Amino acid sequence: MPGTRSKTNAKVIASKLEDATIESIAKYIQQNKVKNIVVMTGAGISTAAGIPDFRSKNTGLYDNLQKFDLPYAEAIFDIDYFQERPEPFYALAKELYPGKYLPTKTHYFIRLLHDKNMLLRNFTQNIDTLERICGLDEDRIVEAHGSFASASCIQCDEKADMEEIRSQILLSKIPRCLACKSLIKPDITFFGESLPKRFFKRLVDFDEADLLIVIGTSLQVQPFAALIDNVPEHTPRLLINKDLAGVHHSPHHGFDFKWKYGKKRDSVYLGDCDEGIEKLAELLGWKNELDRLYEKETKKLKERWATEKVLEQEQEELEKLELTEEKPDKEIDQLAEELEKRLKVPSDKE
Numbered sequence: 001m002p003g004t005r006s007k008t009n010a011k012v013i014a015s016k017l018e019d020a021t022i023e024s025i026a027k028y029i030q031q032n033k034v035k036n037i038v039v040m041t042g043a044g045i046s047t048a049a050g051i052p053d054f055r056s057k058n059t060g061l062y063d064n065l066q067k068f069d070l071p072y073a074e075a076i077f078d079i080d081y082f083q084e085r086p087e088p089f090y091a092l093a094k095e096l097y098p099g100k101y102l103p104t105k106t107h108y109f110i111r112l113l114h115d116k117n118m119l120l121r122n123f124t125q126n127i128d129t130l131e132r133i134c135g136l137d138e139d140r141i142v143e144a145h146g147s148f149a150s151a152s153c154i155q156c157d158e159k160a161d162m163e164e165i166r167s168q169i170l171l172s173k174i175p176r177c178l179a180c181k182s183l184i185k186p187d188i189t190f191f192g193e194s195l196p197k198r199f200f201k202r203l204v205d206f207d208e209a210d211l212l213i214v215i216g217t218s219l220q221v222q223p224f225a226a227l228i229d230n231v232p233e234h235t236p237r238l239l240i241n242k243d244l245a246g247v248h249h250s251p252h253h254g255f256d257f258k259w260k261y262g263k264k265r266d267s268v269y270l271g272d273c274d275e276g277i278e279k280l281a282e283l284l285g286w287k288n289e290l291d292r293l294y295e296k297e298t299k300k301l302k303e304r305w306a307t308e309k310v311l312e313q314e315q316e317e318l319e320k321l322e323l324t325e326e327k328p329d330k331e332i333d334q335l336a337e338e339l340e341k342r343l344k345v346p347s348d349k350e
């Protein structure tokens, strides 16, 4: 059975790579009937969709928050700061709200792994829900930093109605709990909050991995970053990223692409992740399949969203009329507009 627990699988099939390249990983996959792949992802896999990452110089979100007048960039995701001043987060939420960004080739490669019963789990740090949107089963995904898929009251934990939250956020309003009037926040893990229970529950997956693929992350945020060391010690690991990340700082911690410690299992593709993924797909003989999946699903999503947009615009007009006394929060509107300009995210009007 694909993706099933088999304690010994990783140990039995793990073999040394020929060299630290993506070609070696493709050979390893083909020759060893790899079937329990764990994929760890970060913001780099969504930049091609138009969503900025966090730490890239100039283009990253943290370099573009000057207008928010934050004490430090990460404050936008700090739970204490949010309680004092929720407007910056809501401006960002308005800009990044799922629904206008399409999954990338990399997302569809992960979906293809799933369709081929080779994906054990996708641990993602991303909150953009593109994994869900590309059709990956919820069961295959671990949203390590939560996501926009649900929201709750920061005081009484009451779950919010997502349709309502979405419409409030898009109308530049700050959603409040119906029960206690405190702030509602999408269930994104802020600094100072614990990670979702599911993250800890699924850590066992790393013991079973016969391959680890890490894509589009700077591996700077813990505890996520340290997970690369949770796979069995001979399980091959592939990093696909623009920059080196997670490089070793001791024999048992981090990647060792130079094979200094003799394990011969780490490999790296430095460059754009969609290009790296296309190369891997080509090496595996899956390129046409990946292209077809990407094109078919993208077309389907575009058509569905176009229909939904027309309906939503009508609904929004109605709501605006009903809520004339409750004006949109001007600060959120201005901050969101400024952010849209700086980050060049696709606008709703396009």
Ligand code: OAD
Pocket: 041, 042, 043, 044, 045, 047, 048, 053, 054, 055, 056, 060, 074, 077, 125, 126, 127, 145, 188, 189, 190, 191, 216, 217, 218, 219, 220, 221, 240, 241, 242, 243, 245, 271, 272, 273, 274
């Ligand atoms: P970062 O912005 O820290 O890292 C993104 C990485 O992806 C960088 O190494 C980029 O060079 C690389 N990258 C960007 N575009 C790429 C592309 N097209 N192809 C290949 N590589 C590309 O983002 P994360 O590591 O995901 O927390 O950040 C981790 C966490 O920090 C986030 O989850 C977020 C943030 O604070 C929350 O949202 C709570």
